[in-house]
Amino acid sequence: MITSIAWKNIWRNRVRSGVIIAAITIGMFAGVFTSTFYKGWINQRLEAGVETEVSHIQVHHPDFSENFELKKFIPESAKMADEIAKMDFVNGVSPRMVVQAMIASSETGTGVKILGVDPEKEKTVTNLFTKVPEGRYFEGVKRNPILIGKKLAEKLKVKLHSKLVITLQDIKGHLTSEAFRVCGIYNVGNGMFEEMNVFVVKSDLARFVQLDEGISHEIVVHLKDHDQLAQNTKNIAGKYKESLVQSWKQMTPELGLLNEYGNIYIYFFIIIILLSLGFGIVNTMLMAVMERVKEIGMLMAIGMSKFRVFWMLMLETVLLTLTGGFLGILLGVAVTLATMKSGIDLSFYAKGLEDMGYSSLVFPVVESGMIVIIGIMVLITGIVAAIYPARKALKYKPAEAIRIDM
Amino acid sequence: MNVIEVNALEKIYNDSEVKVFALNGVDMTIEEGEFTAIVGPSGSGKTTFLNMLGGLDQPTSGQISIGGTDISKLSSSQLIDFRLRNIGFVFQAYNLIPVLTAKENVEFIMHLQNRPKEERENRTMSLLKAVGLEGRENSRPNKLSGGQQQRVAVARALASKPKFVLADEPTANLDSKSTENLLEIMEELNIKENITFVFSTHDQRVVNKARRVITLEDGKIISDVRKDILPQ
Numbered sequence: 001m002i003t004s005i006a007w008k009n010i011w012r013n014r015v016r017s018g019v020i021i022a023a024i025t026i027g028m029f030a031g032v033f034t035s036t037f038y039k040g041w042i043n044q045r046l047e048a049g050v051e052t053e054v055s056h057i058q059v060h061h062p063d064f065s066e067n068f069e070l071k072k073f074i075p076e077s078a079k080m081a082d083e084i085a086k087m088d089f090v091n092g093v094s095p096r097m098v099v100q101a102m103i104a105s106s107e108t109g110t111g112v113k114i115l116g117v118d119p120e121k122e123k124t125v126t127n128l129f130t131k132v133p134e135g136r137y138f139e140g141v142k143r144n145p146i147l148i149g150k151k152l153a154e155k156l157k158v159k160l161h162s163k164l165v166i167t168l169q170d171i172k173g174h175l176t177s178e179a180f181r182v183c184g185i186y187n188v189g190n191g192m193f194e195e196m197n198v199f200v201v202k203s204d205l206a207r208f209v210q211l212d213e214g215i216s217h218e219i220v221v222h223l224k225d226h227d228q229l230a231q232n233t234k235n236i237a238g239k240y241k242e243s244l245v246q247s248w249k250q251m252t253p254e255l256g257l258l259n260e261y262g263n264i265y266i267y268f269f270i271i272i273i274l275l276s277l278g279f280g281i282v283n284t285m286l287m288a289v290m291e292r293v294k295e296i297g298m299l300m301a302i303g304m305s306k307f308r309v310f311w312m313l314m315l316e317t318v319l320l321t322l323t324g325g326f327l328g329i330l331l332g333v334a335v336t337l338a339t340m341k342s343g344i345d346l347s348f349y350a351k352g353l354e355d356m357g358y359s360s361l362v363f364p365v366v367e368s369g370m371i372v373i374i375g376i377m378v379l380i381t382g383i384v385a386a387i388y389p390a391r392k393a394l395k396y397k398p399a400e401a402i403r404i405d406m
Numbered sequence: 407m408n409v410i411e412v413n414a415l416e417k418i419y420n421d422s423e424v425k426v427f428a429l430n431g432v433d434m435t436i437e438e439g440e441f442t443a444i445v446g447p448s449g450s451g452k453t454t455f456l457n458m459l460g461g462l463d464q465p466t467s468g469q470i471s472i473g474g475t476d477i478s479k480l481s482s483s484q485l486i487d488f489r490l491r492n493i494g495f496v497f498q499a500y501n502l503i504p505v506l507t508a509k510e511n512v513e514f515i516m517h518l519q520n521r522p523k524e525e526r527e528n529r530t531m532s533l534l535k536a537v538g539l540e541g542r543e544n545s546r547p548n549k550l551s552g553g554q555q556q557r558v559a560v561a562r563a564l565a566s567k568p569k570f571v572l573a574d575e576p577t578a579n580l581d582s583k584s585t586e587n588l589l590e591i592m593e594e595l596n597i598k599e600n601i602t603f604v605f606s607t608h609d610q611r612v613v614n615k616a617r618r619v620i621t622l623e624d625g626k627i628i629s630d631v632r633k634d635i636l637p638q
């Protein structure tokens with residue numbers, strides 16, 4: 001009965017309750033939709049960063065990353081690659097030869113990182129081979145095929161099957177050049193990555209720099225179970241103490257942060273929305289309580305306990321808040337579901353996004369766990385907002401409350 | 407049997423610079439089945455007195471015992487529970503919960519007493535019938551006249567099976583026809599069900615209906631008259 005009174009009390013002043021419910025609805029809609037949108041964006045960035053660009057674990061010579069010296073290859077890299085491939089938690093291994101070089105088209109040139117890979121092994125560690133809309137993944141060119149990014153192709157003004165000249169220092173320190181032909185142009189939606197990384201066949205590169213084909217600067221490992229990332233990284237590192245073994249989280253701290261703290265940003269945002277709504281709720285309830293002082297006095301006079309009066313006002317506030325919260329969350333989820341298939345195209349508004357590695361086509365995702373937590377946060381807001389007005393109502397003694405002139 | 411016993415009751419309001427002796431040494435008893443009016447000029451202490459009897463306010467000194475319990479010794483939350491179980495209230499206004507129907511308003515107090523649903527419903531219907539509101543059970547207060555609202559309040563006051571019913575100027579907002587009607591209903595409940603009523607009033611016609619009239623002036627009882635003839 002008290003619940004029903006509380007609910008009916010909300011509708012005594014339809015306009016006032018309607019306004020605050022609408023405010024909560026809009027606020028929660030904004031909160032929920034922003035979070036599903038942001039979550040989708042993070043997930044896409046993580047997915048691209050991990051599954052396309054970095055893979056799960058990479059092994060290097062400890063000094064290699066300083067200035068990519070050709071001599072700083074991994075000792076006994078062929079043996080190590082074989083051993084890692086046999087570990088039972090490993091899904092795929094790709095040993096790479098990595099060289100810094102100049103690349104030039106007939107128009108212009110730039111510095112890039114050349115990755116010499118075994119095309120088949122490379123397929124087991126990243127999904128780059130699925131992101132080649134123009135040309136084919138190491139097919140269609142007989143001699144010295146090269147796979148370049150879309151952004152680099154634009155920068156060098158080259159097309160499929162164009163000739164590119166790579167100039168580098170071989171292992172003996174001699175400057176040497178060789179011609180490669182574009183077999184495919186990959187597109188991963190990350191301009192920085194596309195501009196920096198070109199892929200060639202490892203044996204071609206080995207011959208070019210005069211290193212043995214078995215030598216690698218980078219061993220890329222893809223795990224069967226990504227949840228075991230930290231543990232598996234330790235397993236490998238424990239075995240190869242002379243080498244630097246790093247997970248993607250260690251190699252790209254910004255992606256690791258996104259993964260760890262992305263949700264915290266979302267909840268922080270929601271807390272700010274709820275905090276401001278909370279003040280509105282307190283204000284609405286204060287008005288509602290103050291104009292009912294006599295009625296509340298009467299209720300206490302006839303024998304309604306303070307606890308029950310408190311409970312009634314608490315329920316009233318919580319129901320008010322939950323009504324708005326529920327509508328807002330529902331609306332947020334509905335809009336997310338409506339846009340999650342086709343995605344939301346931001347390229348018109350934000351041209352620079354792709355250069356920073358963020359896709360401009362965002363697919364929002366609904367995570368039920370997150371929606372539940374947001375729901376609980378709304379509930380807590382209602383409870384906290386109820387305390388002050390309810391206490392205010394209980395301050396009056398019944399005899400005083402009935403005497404007050406209104 | 408004495409329902410109410412008051413001894414040397416004093417209430418002093420201290421909140422302004424001058425002390426107000428709202429009640430200044432009141433002694434009296436009320437027996438079961440009485441139909442008593444408290445009268446006196448404005449400011450004589452009627453409301454203060456009824457609030458003390460109803461346990462809505464604490465006396466400055468003196469004792470009030472209701473059915474043998476000294477209520478001046480109860481804490482404020484014990485008092486709420488005591489009121490719920492022992493005293494029926496009818497106020498001048500703001501008696502009813504506006505969002506509830508007549509029936510729900512009467513049922514509400516039994517709900518507070520945790521009575522079973524069946525008992526609540528049966529008792530509500532018979533009480534609303536007794537106050538002449540059959541057919542208006544499902545109306546909300548704003549759809550009822552002032553007199554009808556006061557009758558719902560009387561039904562609600564009785565629903566809790568109190569030891570007595572206190573009414574502070576229950577007819578002050580009513581026209582003469584509704585006043586007469588409400589008094590008739592109260593009188594009938596008093597005679598037929600032996601319900602004890604204590605009410606304050608300014609209205610001479612209401613005073614005429616009472617069988618005992620206590621007159622207050624400056625916080626003291628200046629007269630206490632019993633008319634021991636029952637109306638025919």
Ligand SMILES: Nc1ncnc2c1ncn2[C@@H]1O[C@H](COP(=O)(O)OP(=O)(O)OP(=O)(O)O)[C@@H](O)[C@H]1O
Nearest residue numbers: 419421426428446447448449450451452453454455
């Ligand atoms: N809360 C209070 N604080 C201070 N003085 C009060 C308070 N309540 C009542 N009084 C004073 O106590 C005296 C008695 O007041 P009370 O309301 O009991 O009179 P009353 O007989 O009910 O008057 P009325 O017929 O106008 O209702 C008055 O002088 C009043 O001003």
Ligand SMILES: [Mg+2]
Nearest residue numbers: 452453454574
């Ligand atoms: Mg009065």
